Amino acid sequence: MKTDFTRRAALGLMGGAAALPMLGRPALANTKLTVGALRFTSHAASFVAYERGYFADEGLDVEFKFFQAAQPMAVAIASGDADYAVTAISGGLVSLAEKGAAKVIGGALREEKGIDGQKILASNAAHAAGLTSPAALGGRTYGMTQAGSSFHYMGSKIAAAEGVEVTFKPLQKVGAIIGALKSGQIDAWSIVPHIAKALAGAGAVKIIGNVADYLPDYQVTTVFTSASNAANERAQTQAFLRAFSRGADDFNAALVDKTAGEDAAEEMVKLIHKYVYADKPYEKAAKSIRNGAMRISKNAALNTASVKDQLNWFKSEGLIKDSITFDTLVDPSYAEMI
Known part of the structure; x- marks a missing residue:
């Protein structure tokens, strides 16, 4: 699952500290990364970024490591078994962030009014x-x-x-x-x-x-990495988020907003089928994949109110320390905080 390309064009800046900047060509080439994922339609942005060469365009040589739950993925990030991942906020992830081992750097799947969700x-x-x-x-x-x-x-x-x-x-x-x-x-x-x-x-x-x-603006999943990557591998982390965001844009246009046309939607479903319901015939899997099309945040924007609500709930349940704050979990310098 490895390919090599060079980035040829930059995404537009979003402005301010929330931007995903692209200052010329990235100083990355054949940088090997492991990306954690679940075999869910909600992880499609990573799959699209890989299949369409967006990771490779950034000089990132990506392979996937698949999990069956959120907390083991958080442990893998902290241990270095995965470099970046997309999953829901869990008590385990928050505790690892409190220990200086993990950081949320953006948002992914989210509930949105008018889009059929969970x-x-x-x-x-x-x-x-x-x-x-x-x-x-x-x-x-x-x-x-x-x-x-x-x-x-x-x-x-x-x-x-x-x-x-x-x-x-x-x-x-x-x-x-x-x-x-x-x-x-x-x-x-x-x-x-x-x-x-x-x-x-x-x-x-x-x-x-x-x-x-019950949770109308729920930030269902986030993009996260090790605290070391967030602090010390800025160019690499920005490159990952740019590629991921391109994948999210393609996914949203094809299956959420449905502005790309039916041919693009069919192509997107076939791409996702390589990872989701791959053991089922395409004809049976296609409907389920389309049914799973929820919004993936543009430019990895993160809903701060939802994240804070989740942290408050963890505290109320005694699952994390009361001293943990939003900044303990999140590095807000990579993506827009909305």
């Missing part, structure tokens, strides 16, 4: 027993990978908004959560639409609500 699901058994809306979650079991994961955060915020309590069941991997929901071992879960709609369409679960109704 879904709240009920098992068929729970639905038949009355779990037909989030208001009926009281006393139910809710799936998550680990404590402090995005699933834990979403479930807690939804339950709090409805004035009910749920019991969280940690199952470590997304695949295990899916299996538990389908078999009725847990009652509820929330997940990105390409998974949620595929499960519901197959009759395996029921959709009972939208995460955006």
Whole structure:
């Protein structure tokens, strides 16, 4: 998965410290990087940047390392097993940032009004027993990978908004959560639409609500790296973000805003299929991939209010220290803070 090109043109500056600057040609060539990812449509910006040579244009020789949950990805960044990654903020990531091992440098997937986003699901058994809306979650079991994961955060915020309590069941991997929901071992879960709609369409679960109704501006995933890269590898980090942002622009135009035309949309779905539902025939995978098209932030802009809300929730749950601040987690010099 390695190719070599040279950057030929610069992206426009966004202005101020929030810009992703390009001061002439980058002094990077064949710089080897490992990028952490999940096999989700929401990680498409990285896949597009690789497949269309945007990383290579920046002198970055990228290979992917795939994970099945957010927290192991954060550990991999801290240990040097991955250089950059895209995933949800987790308690593990925040704790690593507090120890000076990781930094969020931008935003990726986010909930946006008018764009179909993450879904709240009920098992068929729970639905038949009355779990037909989030208001009926009281006393139910809710799936998550680990404590402090995005699933834990979403479930807690939804339950709090409805004035009910749920019991969280940690199952470590997304695949295990899916299996538990389908078999009725847990009652509820929330997940990105390409998974949620595929499960519901197959009759395996029921959709009972939208995460955006409870977290309308949720910064679902972020771009992050080691604190060392953020502090000491500025040119490399800017180059990564430029390439990633080009991939996000292509993805948004093809499948979110749908301004690039149907041919471009079909081409985009075929590109993503190399990484998402690759074990399924294209004809079956294509609909699910299109269903997963949520906004990826332009120029890796980060929703600061959402990040601060997540940090406050972690503190309220006793998952991180009260002394941790936004600046502990985020290096705001790389991308626009909105």
